[in-house]
Amino acid sequence: MKDYIPSPRKWVADQVDLYEKSGGTEGITLRDTGLPCIIITHIGWKTGAIRKTPVMTVKDGSNYVLVASIGGAPKNPLWYYNLKKNPLVEIRDRTNVYNMKVREVHDQEERQRLWSLAVLAYPPYKNYQERTERLIPVFIAELLEGEEK
Secondary structure, three states, X not given: OOOEOOOOOHHHHHHHHHHHHOOOOOOOEOOOOOOEEEEEEEEOOOOOXXXXXXXXXXXXXXXXXXXXXXXXXXXXXXXXXXXXXXXXXXXEEOOEEEEEEEEEOXXXXXXXXXXXXXXXXXXXXXXXXXXXXXXXOEEXXXXXOOOOO
């Protein structure tokens, strides 16, 4: 079993800890936004260690839309590279845990549809895109074949 390395960002580590220790009944909103979040468990592309990241909950049917915005920063968040190298993830949505596979969405029509869902769920994403020169990556997390929701 791989080791878990908590985020060096205290608020992230604290949020993951609260979310998981409560079994998904506490810490279920992202920071001070009051908006729902999920926890992505993924594998570090450099360390091979288990990493956990809270992100906004954006649903597309039974799938999840993951937006690598980092607030419109000029660079992608580190978890972006983890998902690119190791696309098998676990997603905790409150009390439910799913094994999923992610893929970055490059098709313009699919990306625009998913981006619209993301902005609807969290309008500041639009401002984040306006403040950065990079195209903010969008992933779709889909259930592994044979998994049920």
